[in-house]
Amino acid sequence: MRRKQAVVAAAFVGTVALGVGVGVWASADGGRPEEGVGRASADSASPRATTPSSPTPSRSYPLSQAPRTIPAVRSHTPARGPGWRAQRGERVVVSDPELADEGRLIAGELGLSYAGEKDDVRSGDVRLALGNGGGNPESYTMTVRGGRVDISGPGDAGVFYGTRTLKQEVHGGGTAPEGVVRDEPAKPVRGFMLDVARKPYTASWIEDRIRELGDLKFNELGLHFSDDQGFRIESSSHPEIVSKDHLSKAQVKQIVDLAAARHITVVPEIDSPGHLGAVIAAHPDLQLRNVSGVATRGAIDISKDASAKIVNDLLNEYAGLFTGSQWHLGGDEYQALTVADPQASYPQLATAAQQKYGSGATVADLATGWLNDRAATVRAHDRTMRVWNDGFFRNTSVQPDKDLQVAYWTGKENGARQPVEYLSAGRTVLNYNDEFLYYVLGQPQTFVYPTGQRIYEQWNPRVLRKTVAVPAHYDAQILGGSFAVWSDVPTAQTEAQVAAGIRMPLRATVQKLWAPGAPALSWAQFKALADRLG
Numbered sequence: 001m002r003r004k005q006a007v008v009a010a011a012f013v014g015t016v017a018l019g020v021g022v023g024v025w026a027s028a029d030g031g032r033p034e035e036g037v038g039r040a041s042a043d044s045a046s047p048r049a050t051t052p053s054s055p056t057p058s059r060s061y062p063l064s065q066a067p068r069t070i071p072a073v074r075s076h077t078p079a080r081g082p083g084w085r086a087q088r089g090e091r092v093v094v095s096d097p098e099l100a101d102e103g104r105l106i107a108g109e110l111g112l113s114y115a116g117e118k119d120d121v122r123s124g125d126v127r128l129a130l131g132n133g134g135g136n137p138e139s140y141t142m143t144v145r146g147g148r149v150d151i152s153g154p155g156d157a158g159v160f161y162g163t164r165t166l167k168q169e170v171h172g173g174g175t176a177p178e179g180v181v182r183d184e185p186a187k188p189v190r191g192f193m194l195d196v197a198r199k200p201y202t203a204s205w206i207e208d209r210i211r212e213l214g215d216l217k218f219n220e221l222g223l224h225f226s227d228d229q230g231f232r233i234e235s236s237s238h239p240e241i242v243s244k245d246h247l248s249k250a251q252v253k254q255i256v257d258l259a260a261a262r263h264i265t266v267v268p269e270i271d272s273p274g275h276l277g278a279v280i281a282a283h284p285d286l287q288l289r290n291v292s293g294v295a296t297r298g299a300i301d302i303s304k305d306a307s308a309k310i311v312n313d314l315l316n317e318y319a320g321l322f323t324g325s326q327w328h329l330g331g332d333e334y335q336a337l338t339v340a341d342p343q344a345s346y347p348q349l350a351t352a353a354q355q356k357y358g359s360g361a362t363v364a365d366l367a368t369g370w371l372n373d374r375a376a377t378v379r380a381h382d383r384t385m386r387v388w389n390d391g392f393f394r395n396t397s398v399q400p401d402k403d404l405q406v407a408y409w410t411g412k413e414n415g416a417r418q419p420v421e422y423l424s425a426g427r428t429v430l431n432y433n434d435e436f437l438y439y440v441l442g443q444p445q446t447f448v449y450p451t452g453q454r455i456y457e458q459w460n461p462r463v464l465r466k467t468v469a470v471p472a473h474y475d476a477q478i479l480g481g482s483f484a485v486w487s488d489v490p491t492a493q494t495e496a497q498v499a500a501g502i503r504m505p506l507r508a509t510v511q512k513l514w515a516p517g518a519p520a521l522s523w524a525q526f527k528a529l530a531d532r533l534g
Helices: 096-110 157-171 201-213 249-261 277-282 305-317 345-355 363-379 417-424 454-460 471-477 495-514 523-533
Strands: 073-077 093-095 114-115 127-131 142-145 148-153 179-183 189-195 220-226 266-270 288-289 295-300 327-332 384-388 405-408 429-431 438-440 464-465 480-488
Touching: 093 096, 096 114, 096 127, 096 157, 114 363, 127 157, 142 157, 148 157, 157 179, 157 201, 189 201, 189 495, 201 220, 201 249, 201 495, 220 327, 220 480, 249 266, 266 305, 277 295, 277 305, 277 523, 295 327, 305 363, 345 363, 363 384, 405 417, 417 429, 429 464, 438 495, 454 495, 454 523, 471 480, 480 495
Parallel strands: 093 114, 093 127, 127 148, 189 220, 189 480, 220 266, 266 327, 327 384, 384 405, 405 429, 429 480, 438 480
Antiparallel strands: 073 179, 142 148, 142 179, 288 295
């Protein structure tokens, strides 16, 4: 299958939402036209058109009402007409071979025939087209008129999202309402992150989540596959670090390809210089030890050249497997910086910092330089990089590279920094707020399983830390966000329980990333819609 990359665009001003707290169907009887009514008469040139032997009264239709979908469409212009229903034997046609994957997918899902590129127009057709000109590549227009559906957009991602809207509209034999949908996401990053390091998930389970994410118009899947408990992807450069239960590269390639076909970028994370316990287990000489010789859990000794070499080896190796444009460098919870006096506790790090950056340099400077060096490795592969917010430190002589995005997850770390500190410095930020978006297996420490209702009613992308939103003038710097599953207690839930537990939180999250304003539907209505759509 031809691979496609999900597009991460700049944030933009959305169209005025019309809301979805209204009925779905195009006509008073549910928008399901009588056999032969509204289809053939819509296009007299169609091979299906017939000439009635005697005049018959024309049927009148009320104005259509906006479709109910998740996420809700941003704008719908109503019209009078029967709408469109999928009927076996009708066609999906495309204007451009670039849309073949989208055409085949929606044809198979709706029981239609994929006809490829065709110039003739028939009643019942679903036509996919790439529009001329610019615009947000994730936007689309869907017109239901004359017994046909036309979906167009400036890029294939937008056309794909249009097919997702159509799929939801006609779910269970329903009707796509007459009129015009104009739709685009408010935020260019709509993600789901999965910790496969602590709990191995099967490839088939991950692929099922990709299909679910695609139908909901998510465009990122994060894979955190290296941590203290495991290293979960096959490695040719360092096979000694790989856990027994792991994904093969062939499986990962299949995951990446399936995601790309759904316009989802897979974002890998090899966290460093902390959370490297699985790597250190095979290389104990690289483990960080304090002044008393006590090993520091999960932390690699960044004063050693061999530490940088092994992490660079892995970054370079997996850049060939994860071919999307995004990369997560980690950077969080380096234990050397959680003690009262890092310089006294880890004199080898202090000495290395001073040798590299001058007499006043600190362990925080050395850790910042470590991330910058790893960023240089990944940047050579033309990736955009993000780092957890607690990987950025105050009052360092070494500054984090300007192109590093902030993945803001917590305000609980030592010397916690408010989100505005990063935004006022001009950095772009991704919202991983652990108050709302962290599903931590076993609910350790103060974590509780997040509910879709709380996300739906209380969270939006500007709520980066706890429950308080940053000022609205920073909105454009917040690229979006990600719902995250962390597997701290891996046996706490089965794969099936995780899938069920995150079902409504995922739907609430994408609704607020697609259209951050107050939803038109109540939570009860939204949940009922999700239950109906499946």
